[in-house]
Amino acid sequence: MPTELPPxxxxxxxxxxxxxxxxxxxxxxYLLAQAYPAPVxxxxxxxxxxxxxGERFHRLxxxxxxxxxxxxxxxxxxxxxxxxxxxxxxxNVPQTFRRPEFSVxxxxxxxxxxxxxxxxxxxxxxxDGEALIIxxxxxxxxxxxxxERRLQTILYPLLLVEAAPRLFGTPLPPERVRLxxxxxxxxxxxxxxxxxxSRYIDGRSYISALLARLRALEVDEFxxxxxxxxxxxxxxxxxxxREEVAGTFEPDDAEFLPDLxxxxxxxxxxxxxxxxxx
Ligand code: SF4
Numbered sequence: 001m002p003t004e005l006p007p008x009x010x011x012x013x014x015x016x017x018x019x020x021x022x023x024x025x026x027x028x029x030y031l032l033a034q035a036y037p038a039p040v041x042x043x044x045x046x047x048x049x050x051x052x053x054g055e056r057f058h059r060l061x062x063x064x065x066x067x068x069x070x071x072x073x074x075x076x077x078x079x080x081x082x083x084x085x086x087x088x089x090x091x092n093v094p095q096t097f098r099r100p101e102f103s104v105x106x107x108x109x110x111x112x113x114x115x116x117x118x119x120x121x122x123x124x125x126x127x128d129g130e131a132l133i134i135x136x137x138x139x140x141x142x143x144x145x146x147x148e149r150r151l152q153t154i155l156y157p158l159l160l161v162e163a164a165p166r167l168f169g170t171p172l173p174p175e176r177v178r179l180x181x182x183x184x185x186x187x188x189x190x191x192x193x194x195x196x197x198s199r200y201i202d203g204r205s206y207i208s209a210l211l212a213r214l215r216a217l218e219v220d221e222f223x224x225x226x227x228x229x230x231x232x233x234x235x236x237x238x239x240x241x242r243e244e245v246a247g248t249f250e251p252d253d254a255e256f257l258p259d260l261x262x263x264x265x266x267x268x269x270x271x272x273x274x275x276x277x278x
Contacts (some may be wrong), residue, residue, distance in 0.1 A: 001219050003031070010105065010115040013152040016207065019214055020151060022225035026214070028236050036235045049077075054138045057081045057184060058101075058121065061136055065100040065122055081138055081184035088188025090134055090180055094126035097168070104163040110204050114211050118159040131160060131172055133179045141183040144191055153179060157195040158203040174200040 009030070019026040028034040057078045064070060064085075074082050103119045122134040133156050147153055157177045164172030177195035182188060224240055225231070231242040 003215060003217050003219055005031070008115070010117045011211070012117050012119070013150075013155045016155065016210060017151040019210060021227075021230045022234070023214070023217065023222040024224045024240065025230070025234060025236060027222035028239065031219075034236065034239070050138070053078055053081065057138050058136060061085075061121065062100040065098055078138075084184050084186075084188040085182075088190075090132075090182055090190065092132075093122075093134070094124040094129055094132055096127060097123070097125040099123045104159050104167065106159055106162040108162050108204075110208050111211060112208065112215075116155070116159055116162075116207075118156045120156065120160075123160070125168065127168070127170075129176070131164070131177045133157065133160060133177070135179070135181050136184065137181055138184045141186040141189050141191065142181075147181060147191055148193070153193055154199075154203045154206060157193070158200055158207070161195075161200055173197070 015026065015030055018029060056075055060070070060075070060078065060082065099120075100122050101119065102123045103117060105115060105117045107113070107115045120133050121136045123131070124134070125131040135152070135156070157174065157179050160167075160177055161172050161174050164170065174195045174197045179193045179195065181191045181193075183190070224242075228242065231237055231240065234240075234242075237243045
């Protein structure tokens with residue numbers, strides 16, 4: 001039987017990354033809504049701290065970029081991140097249009113009916129200049145080649161180009177889009193990815209191929225990943241009998257971790273589920 005997605009299912013960078021890393025994880029998480037039989041990593045306290053720090057820092061950034069006057073004492077859990085931001089804020093942020101925590105949703109023809117979404121930590125745009133997407137990472141800096149491969153880097157600028165006519169009232173040439181990652185635990189270090197027409201075309205091809213591969217799978221043939229690194233931080237280890245590779249959470253070991261932003265959303269969704277056991 002061919003795979004059917006839940007009604008109005010919307011692909012995010014996280015769900016696409018799950019499918020790219022391990023089709024079985026995508027199936028368990030999004031098609032079967034499987035509860036969480038194991039923590040992502042041990043020890044939980046370290047993970048909780050990282051998730052909580054991420055959440056508080058994102059809330060702080062949202063207020064800052066909305067122009068809220070920040071007069072209260074700095075939250076001690078994120079004091080170092082706030083200081084890193086004050087010392088090294090992103091430079092040359094466009095001023096005309098600034099929206100923190102901003103989502104775009106598109107259903108492009110090339111995605112063959114699939115809905116796609118991106119949630120930007122900050123989107124800034126000048127009609128005569130660039131469109132800048134900023135993503136706050138509270139982790140250490142990731143290697144550029146790892147970031148370059150991630151679905152977030154592929155999807156975020158692509159969806160902005162797709163959404164631009166509706167959003168800004170005019171098409172946006174890919175060459176005017178830039179994605180910037182900011183790393184709080186590295187003192188505000190950044191990695192910048194200039195977008196281009198060739199990246200846009202490659203990104204469309206890659207994502208439509210992923211979607212076609214997913215649609216072609218029968219419900220009983222979602223394969224387990226052959227790369228056990230992906231299992232180290234996967235909460236479905238026990239279901240897949242891959243518990244022996246369980247990871248001890250290392251903030252530096254981010255390549256195989258789910259994005260902490262997305263993890264916060266997943267934990268919130270799972271917490272609403274009475275079978276939630278994390
Ligand atoms: S434990 Fe490994 S094989 Fe199983 S869903 Fe997770 S990543 Fe995939």
